[in-house]
Amino acid sequence: MYRVPKKRSGKRKRLLYSLSLRRNAGDGKTAFLQQVEAVFASHGTSIESLPSNNGSRWEFQGVRYETNYDGSQDEGDRSNDAVLAAFLEPFAGNTVKGLAGAEARLIAINEGRLLDFLAHGEYADRFPGLRAFVLGSHENTAQLSRALLINLNTRAVTAGGADSLMERQLLAMLRPELWRPCNSCSYATQCPIKHNVDSLSERSSGPAVRERLRRLFELIHLRRQSHITMRDLRSALSFVLLRDHSCHDISTLLSRRDEAVTEDLAYLYYPNAFADQEVNATASVSSTVTQVADERAVDRLVRRLREIDVGIVNSPLLDRRLDHDPTTAVPWMTFEGRSGQGWQILRALTQNAPHPRDDLPLQLLMSRRSAIQSMWRRWAYFERRDDGWEQMLPFRSAALLERIVTPKDPQDEQKASSELLNEVLDAISLL
Numbered sequence: 001m002y003r004v005p006k007k008r009s010g011k012r013k014r015l016l017y018s019l020s021l022r023r024n025a026g027d028g029k030t031a032f033l034q035q036v037e038a039v040f041a042s043h044g045t046s047i048e049s050l051p052s053n054n055g056s057r058w059e060f061q062g063v064r065y066e067t068n069y070d071g072s073q074d075e076g077d078r079s080n081d082a083v084l085a086a087f088l089e090p091f092a093g094n095t096v097k098g099l100a101g102a103e104a105r106l107i108a109i110n111e112g113r114l115l116d117f118l119a120h121g122e123y124a125d126r127f128p129g130l131r132a133f134v135l136g137s138h139e140n141t142a143q144l145s146r147a148l149l150i151n152l153n154t155r156a157v158t159a160g161g162a163d164s165l166m167e168r169q170l171l172a173m174l175r176p177e178l179w180r181p182c183n184s185c186s187y188a189t190q191c192p193i194k195h196n197v198d199s200l201s202e203r204s205s206g207p208a209v210r211e212r213l214r215r216l217f218e219l220i221h222l223r224r225q226s227h228i229t230m231r232d233l234r235s236a237l238s239f240v241l242l243r244d245h246s247c248h249d250i251s252t253l254l255s256r257r258d259e260a261v262t263e264d265l266a267y268l269y270y271p272n273a274f275a276d277q278e279v280n281a282t283a284s285v286s287s288t289v290t291q292v293a294d295e296r297a298v299d300r301l302v303r304r305l306r307e308i309d310v311g312i313v314n315s316p317l318l319d320r321r322l323d324h325d326p327t328t329a330v331p332w333m334t335f336e337g338r339s340g341q342g343w344q345i346l347r348a349l350t351q352n353a354p355h356p357r358d359d360l361p362l363q364l365l366m367s368r369r370s371a372i373q374s375m376w377r378r379w380a381y382f383e384r385r386d387d388g389w390e391q392m393l394p395f396r397s398a399a400l401l402e403r404i405v406t407p408k409d410p411q412d413e414q415k416a417s418s419e420l421l422n423e424v425l426d427a428i429s430l431l
Contacts, residue, residue, distance in 0.1 A: 028152070028229070028230040028231075029069070029070075029108030029152070030069045030070070030108060031230070032108065033055075033067045033069060033106055033108055034069075036067075036106060037056055037058070037067065040058055040060055040065070043060070045058050045059070045060050046058060050066075052075045052076070054068060054069050054070055054073055054075065055067040055068045055069050062102055063102050063103070063104050064102055064103055064104070065104045065105075065106065066087070066103075066104070066105055066106070067105075067106045067107070068083075068087050068105070068106070068107040068108065068109070069108055070108060070109075071084060071087075071107050071108060071109025071110065071113060071114065072109065072110050072113045080113075080117075081117060081121045081122045081123055082122075082123075084109075084117050084121075084123070085122075085123035085126065087105060087107065088105060088107075088127060088130065089126075090103035090105065091105070091127065091129070091130050091147075092126045092127055092129075092130075093126075093127075093128070093129055094128050094129045095129050096129035096130055096133065096144060096147065099144060099146040099147055100146070111151065111153070114134060115134065115135075118130060118131040118134060119131060129144075133147055133149070134149060137149045137151075153227060156218075156221050156228075156406070157169075157217070157221070157228050157230070157233050158214050158215075158217045158218040158221055158228075159406055161211070161214070162207070162211070164214060165230070165233070166214050166217055166233060166237070167210060167214065169230075169233055169234060169237060170200065170210060170213075170237050173237060173238065173241060174197060174200055174201040176201075179194070179197050182194045182197070185247075187250060187251060187254055188339070189339040189341055190254055190339070190341050191250050191254075192243075192250070192265060192268035192269050192342065193241065193242055193243070193245065193250060193268070194339070195269060195270075195338060195339060195341065195342045196240065196241050196242075196269065196270040197241060198335065198337060198338040198339070199270060199335055199338060199382075199383075200213075200240075200241070200270065202335045202336060202337070202338060203336070204333075204334070204335075204336065205333040205334065205335050205383070206335075208333065209333075209382050209383065212381060212382050212389055213240070213382070215393070215398070216274065216305060216308065216310075217233075217236070217305070218398075218402065219308055219393070219394075219395060219398055220301065220304050220305060220308070222398065222401055222402065222405065223304075225304065226300065226301070226304055228301060232299070232300065232301040233301070235299045235301065235302075236299060236301045236302050236305065239273060239299060239302055240270050240273045241270070243268050243273065245268065253265065253268075262345055262348050262349050262352070263349060265345050266345050266346055266349050266375060269342050269345075269346075269379075270382070271375070271378035271379045271381070271382050271383075272311075272375060272378055273302075273305075274302065274305040274306050274308075274309055275306065275309055275311055275374065275375075275378065276306055276307075276309040276311065276312055276374075277306060308393075308394045308395070309374075309378075309394075310377060310378055310381040310392050310393065310394065311374030311375065311377045311378040311381075312374060312377075312394075313377065313392055313393070313394050315377075315391070315392065318330070318377070318380065318388070318392075319373060319377075322373060322376045322377065322380065323373060326346075326347075326350065326376045327347075329376070329380065330380050330384040330385070330386065330388065331384060331385040331386055332383055332384060332385060333383045333384070333385050346375060346376070346379065349372055349375070350372055350376075353368065353369050353372050354368055354369065377392065380392065397420075397423075400416055400419060400420055400423075401420075403415075403416035404416045404417055404420065
């Protein structure tokens with residue numbers, strides 16, 4: 001929610017808005033500025049696009065606003081340094097007096113590019129006050145009350161649980177009107193895509209499934225190996241639901257009668273979206289759908305999520321129960337209105353699994369049975385009704401780390417830190 005600046009004590013609030021990022025395309029910089037523009041437009045303001053198509057300008061309550069969607073872009077014959085110098089000219093000088101004037105600038109710019117322009121660029125000498133503000137923002141010592149710098153690198157798309165950006169994006173993709181045509185489809189009860197949508201949007205069990213999906217994305221964030229952009233997030237969530245398959249692809253698959261169709265269908269259900277592809281390739285004899293899907297899914301976030309596949313986390317007690325009778329191995333959730341076809345597919349795959357008495361090489365026999373066991377583990381992680389899913393994560397201390405990084409309150413943070421300290425001391429004592 002963005003609100004138009006209002007008068008306070010006879011003065012209007014002027015903003016220099018800088019979205020500062022570390023070279024992360026897809027973070028939603030342009031969309032952010034366009035949402036701000038939309039708020040002003042909703043108040044009857046006329047928004048004029050710039051000739052460069054790299055921003056807009058408008059006037060509101062005597063303040064002239066201008067946006068720059070990409071602060072790293074040249075404009076015609078003008079270099080990027082010249083573009084930035086002209087854009088930020090109202091805020092030149094040692095004291096940035098322009099913040100008290102009638103000009104407001106909102107810019108989305110890469111953090112490194114902004115620092116390079118202000119510290120080493122051709123026009124760096126013009127903006128000593130602005131440079132001091134940006135450097136001070138990194139050290140939390142910035143003093144300009146009418147300037148605001150937002151660093152989207154510090155944003156976690158998974159933070160906030162049910163109020164997280166991830167949850168909101170996923171719910172937007174699950175809006176009933178988007179999937180209403182599926183209800184009249186002749187393949188509705190057999191379609192794995194509809195199964196995925198029905199599972200994640202179900203009123204009673206859906207929130208728990210979405211929370212477990214969020215936890216996997218959160219592990220990627222906590223590992224600090226890559227920054228999850230909004231583009232990454234939307235792409236990965238789309239992959240969970242659709243698996244890069246169109247309605248035509250599903251129709252063709254369901255029309256097949258070969259022996260590999262059951263396995264191909266099984267891998268399209270959402271618990272297998274982030275299945276380790278090396279395990280699949282080793283276990284599959286004739287399946288081609290997963291290979292095609294993997295070729296399409298070059299998404300870097302999907303690859304990261306496959307590195308933490310819950311299906312390859314061994315749990316001897318659970319594995320024994322799943323191997324004996326998966327239907328009673330754990331207390332399972334119920335999903336009102338969801339077709340039972342997914343379970344039938346998985347049970348058929350289990351019943352047709354090779355046995356030691358079959359004439360198959362031992363390595364192939366073991367890999368295929370292991371692949372089916374991995375599928376059941378993934379389903380158990382997402383759809384078991386008890387709290388055992390937390391022990392199925394590949395990082396057993398993830399919940400403790402989460403309490404320290406994003407604590408509910410100071411007391412919980414202190415308690416979690418003490419628990420971590422005790423665990424570290426215990427580990428050291430065993431050396």
